[in-house]
Amino acid sequence: MFGTRRWTLLAALLTLVSVILASCGAPADTGTTGNTGTTGSPAASTAAATNASPSAAASTAATTSASPSAAAGTTAGSAAAGAGKLEIFSWWTNGGEADGLNAMFEVYKQQNPGVDIVNATVAGGAGTNAKAVLQTRLAGGQPPDSWQVHAGRETLSYVDNLEPLTQFFKEQGFDKVMPQLLLDQLQINGEIYTVPVNIHRSNMLWYNPKVFQDNNLQPPKTMEEFFTAADALKAKNITPLAVGGKDGFEAAHLFESVLLATLGPEDYTKLWTGDATAWADPRVAQAIETMSRMLSYANEDRSAIGWSDAAQRVLDGKAGMTIMGDWAEGYFLSKGAKVNTDFGYAAAPGTDGVFMWLSDSFGLAKGAPHAEAARAWLAVAGSKEGQDAFNPKKGSIPARTDADKSLYDEYLQWSMEQFASNTLAPSATHGAATTNAFQQTWSNSLEVFSSNLDVEELIATLEDAIGDLSQ
Amino acid sequence: MSHANIREFAPSDVARRRRWLTRDRLIALLMLMPSVVAIAVFVYGFIAWTGYISLTAWSGIAPDYTFVGLENYRTIFRSVRFQTDIRNTVVFTLFFLLSNLILGLVLALLVDARVKGEAIFRSIYLFPMAVSFIVTGVAWSWIFTPGNFPSDPTGINLLLDRLGLDALQSAWITDKRVLPEFRPSWARTKLGVPMAMLPVVVAATWQMSGFTMAMYLAGLRGIPEDLREAARVDGASEWQVFRRITLPMLQPVTLSAVIILGHISLKIFDLIMTMTGGGPGNATDVPGVFVYDITFNANKIAQGAAAAIVMLVMVAVLIVPYIVYNARTEVER
Numbered sequence: 001m002f003g004t005r006r007w008t009l010l011a012a013l014l015t016l017v018s019v020i021l022a023s024c025g026a027p028a029d030t031g032t033t034g035n036t037g038t039t040g041s042p043a044a045s046t047a048a049a050t051n052a053s054p055s056a057a058a059s060t061a062a063t064t065s066a067s068p069s070a071a072a073g074t075t076a077g078s079a080a081a082g083a084g085k086l087e088i089f090s091w092w093t094n095g096g097e098a099d100g101l102n103a104m105f106e107v108y109k110q111q112n113p114g115v116d117i118v119n120a121t122v123a124g125g126a127g128t129n130a131k132a133v134l135q136t137r138l139a140g141g142q143p144p145d146s147w148q149v150h151a152g153r154e155t156l157s158y159v160d161n162l163e164p165l166t167q168f169f170k171e172q173g174f175d176k177v178m179p180q181l182l183l184d185q186l187q188i189n190g191e192i193y194t195v196p197v198n199i200h201r202s203n204m205l206w207y208n209p210k211v212f213q214d215n216n217l218q219p220p221k222t223m224e225e226f227f228t229a230a231d232a233l234k235a236k237n238i239t240p241l242a243v244g245g246k247d248g249f250e251a252a253h254l255f256e257s258v259l260l261a262t263l264g265p266e267d268y269t270k271l272w273t274g275d276a277t278a279w280a281d282p283r284v285a286q287a288i289e290t291m292s293r294m295l296s297y298a299n300e301d302r303s304a305i306g307w308s309d310a311a312q313r314v315l316d317g318k319a320g321m322t323i324m325g326d327w328a329e330g331y332f333l334s335k336g337a338k339v340n341t342d343f344g345y346a347a348a349p350g351t352d353g354v355f356m357w358l359s360d361s362f363g364l365a366k367g368a369p370h371a372e373a374a375r376a377w378l379a380v381a382g383s384k385e386g387q388d389a390f391n392p393k394k395g396s397i398p399a400r401t402d403a404d405k406s407l408y409d410e411y412l413q414w415s416m417e418q419f420a421s422n423t424l425a426p427s428a429t430h431g432a433a434t435t436n437a438f439q440q441t442w443s444n445s446l447e448v449f450s451s452n453l454d455v456e457e458l459i460a461t462l463e464d465a466i467g468d469l470s471q
Numbered sequence: 472m473s474h475a476n477i478r479e480f481a482p483s484d485v486a487r488r489r490r491w492l493t494r495d496r497l498i499a500l501l502m503l504m505p506s507v508v509a510i511a512v513f514v515y516g517f518i519a520w521t522g523y524i525s526l527t528a529w530s531g532i533a534p535d536y537t538f539v540g541l542e543n544y545r546t547i548f549r550s551v552r553f554q555t556d557i558r559n560t561v562v563f564t565l566f567f568l569l570s571n572l573i574l575g576l577v578l579a580l581l582v583d584a585r586v587k588g589e590a591i592f593r594s595i596y597l598f599p600m601a602v603s604f605i606v607t608g609v610a611w612s613w614i615f616t617p618g619n620f621p622s623d624p625t626g627i628n629l630l631l632d633r634l635g636l637d638a639l640q641s642a643w644i645t646d647k648r649v650l651p652e653f654r655p656s657w658a659r660t661k662l663g664v665p666m667a668m669l670p671v672v673v674a675a676t677w678q679m680s681g682f683t684m685a686m687y688l689a690g691l692r693g694i695p696e697d698l699r700e701a702a703r704v705d706g707a708s709e710w711q712v713f714r715r716i717t718l719p720m721l722q723p724v725t726l727s728a729v730i731i732l733g734h735i736s737l738k739i740f741d742l743i744m745t746m747t748g749g750g751p752g753n754a755t756d757v758p759g760v761f762v763y764d765i766t767f768n769a770n771k772i773a774q775g776a777a778a779a780i781v782m783l784v785m786v787a788v789l790i791v792p793y794i795v796y797n798a799r800t801e802v803e804r
Contacts, residue, residue, distance in 0.1 A: 132767035138532050157770055160533050239619060246748050301645045303667075303751030304616040318623060437530065440769035444552060444753070451647050451752030457659075461551060468769075471530060 084115035086373040088362070089147035091121050091130035092394075096330060100393035104197075107389050108380045115373050120144055131436075143365035145374035150431030151196040151361035151399075153272065156188050156471075157436045163364040164191040168375070174382045177400040181424040182357065185269075185432065194361035195382040198396035200325050201415055202427040203257040203348040203356040206332070207321045208314050209340060211238060217320075219346035223261060223290060226349040230297040233320040240297040242310035242319035243450070250307050251450035252429040252443040254323050255291050261350025262287035265425040272426065272433035274469035279462070285455070292453050303451060315343060323348050325358070325430070329411050330395035339410055347418075355422035358430035359399060437468035518783065525776035532770060543777035547765075553778065555660040555753045556761050560785070562664050563757065564736040566672040567679075571732050572725065574676060575683025582684065583691045593688070596681040604678065608745030611674035615643040615746075643670045644747050647754065665754040671746055678742075679735070683728050690724035691717070726797055733789045738782065758782045 086108075092101045105117055121130055134147055138161050149155055155162065169175045169192055175183060178196070186192045207219055212229075215236060220226035230240035244250035260268045262283050270278040299305070299319065311328045313319040315337055322328070332343045339345070347354070362381050368374045380386040387398035392407045401420045405413050426432035431439060445461040448454075525544070528537040547553040582592050599607070618625030620640045624632045628640045646666035654661050694717060702712050740759035743749060749756035758778055766775030 135532055135767065135770065139534060157532055160531075237622060245750055248748060299619055300642065301617050301619065303645045303747070304612065304643075318619070437769045437771060440764060444764070447750060448551075448752035451750065451754065457551060464550070 084112070084370065084373050085118065086115050086146075086370050086377055087118045087120055087144040088374075088377065089120050089130065089134055089144040090362075091148060093119075093121055095334070096393045096395055100390040103389035103393055104380060104386050107383075107386050108377060111380065112373065112376050115376075143368065145365055145368040145370050146362045146377055147365070148360055148362060149194060151186055151194050151359035152426050152432035153188065153434050153469075154431030154436055154439070155193045155361075155363065158363065159188060159193060161366050162193045163366055163368075164193060165195065165364060165378070166190075166192045168364075168378065169195075169382075172379055172382055174400075177384075177402050179401060179420070179424060182399065185357075185424065185426045194363040195378045196359040196361040196399035197381050197387060198360055198391050198394055199399050199419055200327060200358050200396050200430075201355055201418070202253065202325045202358055202430060203260055203323075203351040203354065204326050204328070205321055205323050205346045205348045206311065206314055206328050207344045207346070208317050208319070209342070209344040211317050211320050212344070219321075219344060220349045221346075221352055223350045227293070227297075229320070230294075234297060238317070239299045239313065239319040240321065241294060241299075242313040242322040243295065243298040243302045244305050244307040244310040245303040245447055245450055246306040246309075248447060249429050249443045250302070250310070250324075251446040253307075253325065254294070255287070255446050255449075256356065256428050257323055257348035257351055258291045258294065259284070259287045259428075260354060260356055260425055261348065262290060265354045265423045269425055269433070272428055272469060274466060276463070276466050279466060285459070288449075288455050288458060291449070292455070295450060295453065303447070325427075326411070326415060327395065333395070333409075345411055345414075353422055354425050355418050356425045356427050357419070358427040358432045435468060435471060437471055438465055441465040441468060521776045521779055524773055525780050527773050529773040529776075530771045534772075539773075543773045544781070547761075547774055547778055547781070549659070551659045552753050552756065553758070553761060554658060556756050556758045558660060558662055559665060559668060559753075559755060560737060560739075560757050562668055563672060563675075563739065564733060564789070566664075566669070567675050567736040568729060568732055570672060570676040571680050571683045572728060574680040575728065576687050576721075578680065578684040579687035579691055582688060593685070596684050598681065599678045600682045602678065604675075604739075604741040605745050607674055607678045608742045611670065611677070612644065612746040615670040615674075617641065617643050617645055643667070644755070645751050647751050649754070667747065667751055667754040671743065671755055674746060675736070675739070675742055679732060683732065686724050686728050687721060690721045694720045723797075726793055730790050730793060734786050737786050737789065758785075 090101060092098050101119075108117065109115070130148075134144070137143060138158070143161060149158060169183075174195065182196070182199075183192065186194070186196065205219060211217075211233070212219065215232050217229045217232060218225075220229045233240040243254060259271070263271070263281065267278065267281065267283070271284075299310075299313070302310075307322075307324050307328070308331050310319070310322045311324060311331050312335070314322050315332060315335060326345075329339075329343075329345070332339075337343050346352075362378060364371070364374050364378060382400075384398075384400060384402060384404075387400055388404050388407055391398050391403070392409075392412070395412070397403070397408065397412050397416045397419055401416075403416065405416060408416065428434045428442060429439065434442065441461060442465065445458055445465070448461075449458045526538060526540060527535060528539045528542075529535045578596050582589055582596070586592065614626045616626045617628050617640070620628045621632070621637055624640060627643065631637060631639050644667050648666045649661045649663040650666060652661045652663050698716055698720075699712050702716055707715065738759055739757055740763065743755055743757050743760055744763075747755040749760050758781065762775050762778045762782070765771050765778065
């Protein structure tokens with residue numbers, strides 16, 4: 001009797017001790033992994049330096065790093081420690097985006113043999129879930145080497161965690177091949193922090209050519225033409241403008257094109273500097289009125305459908321037009337539709353000659369565990385070869401103006417010409433001009449406006465949010 | 472030496488203490504320790520941490536522990552969206568509780584009526600609970616997406632159209648109306664029942680009413696038949712038996728159901744996210760979605776923490792009075 005009790009007691013004690021040891025052991029463990037990372041990084045740096053420096057020994061260092069001597073050099077002797085490693089964070093995990101990213105990885109691997117690329121991503125949509133995980137890692141002081149972020153002002157949220165890359169741009173010659181306006185709009189407090197991999201266009205009108213032909217309509221160039229066309233379609237019981245809402249950004253997306261049309265690129269761009277006087281412009285109220293009027297021509301069930309459902313309605317001829325970024329083209333193509341017969345494109349009404357851009361980009365983490373490998377990655381991401389590998393698959397255009405046009409389809413070629421010749425304006429809804437904090441209120445308040453059309457409430461909410469533009 | 476001997480010879484304080492800390496108790500304590508520590512750290516520790524964060528100025532990726540008092544609470548309570556969220560969560564909880572309790576009780580009474588194939592009915596009603604709220608949300612959003620009705624309806628509107636019941640077509644989850652709409656001077660949002668919330672309540676009830684039924688069924692089976700028999704012998708009608716005996720005997724079940732369903736509905740997130748995304752506007756937005764959005768999309772960590780604490784308080788407000796009330800009635804009995 002006594003004996004069994006003692007055994008039970010011993011077992012209980014053992015359990016307790018092991019639990020305590022396990023919980024104490026975890027941080028110690030991460031400590032050693034961290035060490036492996038840092039001790040591993042010189043090896044990684046030599047490996048990554050292959051293409052940058054002429055040291056031919058570097059590549060041998062990478063290939064022989066698995067040898068016993070290299071392994072002995074690292075404390076934990078982890079297998080991955082010796083070989084070069086690059087941890088990036090991108091939510092391109094599906095379809096053309098993933099194909100494009102993999103193509104870019106291939107370019108990187110050719111130039112940096114022996115470097116292992118780890119994509120520590122979380123799948124899903126516009127990266128909301130990935131952002132949450134990234135944020136946790138940054139707050140915990142364990143950044144990936146490089147991560148995906150919308151180029152432009154959205155990067156402000158990460159400035160404390162990113163290395164400035166202005167000098168890097170000069171070294172790589174990116175500043176010579178990207179439009180000056182883009183370089184200006186990329187700057188935060190005088191520095192560029194991320195390398196744009198691609199360019200999407202926000203102010204695009206997509207229409208159904210057959211519906212337009214049947215009703216003798218031309219794609220509207222101005223707002224007046226838009227409303228004339230909308231009246232004609234409404235009379236035929238066709239939804240003039242398909243608008244979504246389920247993805248949370250559609251109304252805001254529509255509104256930024258309306259704002260651009262009403263204010264013009266210069267004053268539109270001023271709105272995002274955080275200057276309250278820019279918002280006092282009576283044309284802002286006028287743009288809200290126009291938006292309200294446009295919504296009266298839109299489908300009533302917009303809160304229940306996403307942007308792709310809206311695009312589908314245009315494709316089906318149930319709706320005449322939709323205003324969406326040029327990822328809509330990717331959607332149309334994926335449905336087997338043909339440009340100019342099944343869908344047509346034009347700049348959003350009143351914005352011809354202005355290219356409202358948004359861009360995905362990669363930055364370099366401050367204190368990146370594999371900084372040299374990450375720099376080599378950014379060099380690939382900004383290179384002609386890297387961008388031409390990525391963009392035709394992703395369905396966007398390169399941020400460089402010297403790309404090989406023959407690789408791109410008809411719309412993208414047109415878009416590349418526009419990008420090179422038009423005035424550029426940054427998108428607010430997609431982070432080129434605004435911070436995360438502002439975007440959230442911006443998208444939500446316009447989604448509310450899309451539902452209740454309450455002008456005063458929209459203005460009041462946006463006024464509250466102006467301060468968010470600078471944090 | 473037996474325990475009896477110790478007690479006989481040393482009835483001192485020391486002995487009493489020793490008796491309290493018997494080996495059994497020591498083992499029990501040691502066995503409980505890991506989970507106690509884990510819960511203390513990972514539940515209560517983080518609640519306290521969230522409470523602390525809600526009093527700081529943390530906005531952005533980097534932590535900022537500047538103390539700002541209740542500023543974050545003021546900010547969120549002043550915002551139109553959070554006021555709307557509070558309205559929505561109150562409406563949702565009330566409707567969700569009522570519909571579940573009533574439907575659950577009705578189903579339980581029907582199944583309890585010793586019908587043939589009782590087990591089949593029980594399983595059918597209980598099955599939706601096995602489905603995750605994500606699936607429920609997606610499926611019911613297809614059902615309640617109205618389409619471009621009346622010309623091009625989808626989902627339930629299409630069904631109504633085929634049945635010739637066009638008059639019953641509605642905007643469902645895209646309905647913007649708030650009824651009865653009124654706006655006191657202190658509120659920045661319209662008060663009333665957001666119509667788009669009702670389909671969400673239907674979906675949630677579809678999922679959880681089977682569970683409520685199971686609870687009531689267990690309660691019904693726990694009522695001794697002789698009680699009802701005695702009442703019937705005394706000349707009570709079936710309604711009186713139900714009203715005077717069954718219902719009062721089910722009160723503890725109702726209490727448990729209210730607590731379980733109540734905390735589900737106050738913390739609801741996945742169903743709303745997949746079914747409506749909070750729309751139209753913020754008509755079906757709830758604090759859970761708000762916390763996610765403001766924390767991870769806007770990076771306003773401190774405001775997110777404040778909203779999370781408000782949610783915690785709401786759950787406490789629902790549950791604590793019930794627990795106190797229950798404890799009192801227990802004592803009276």
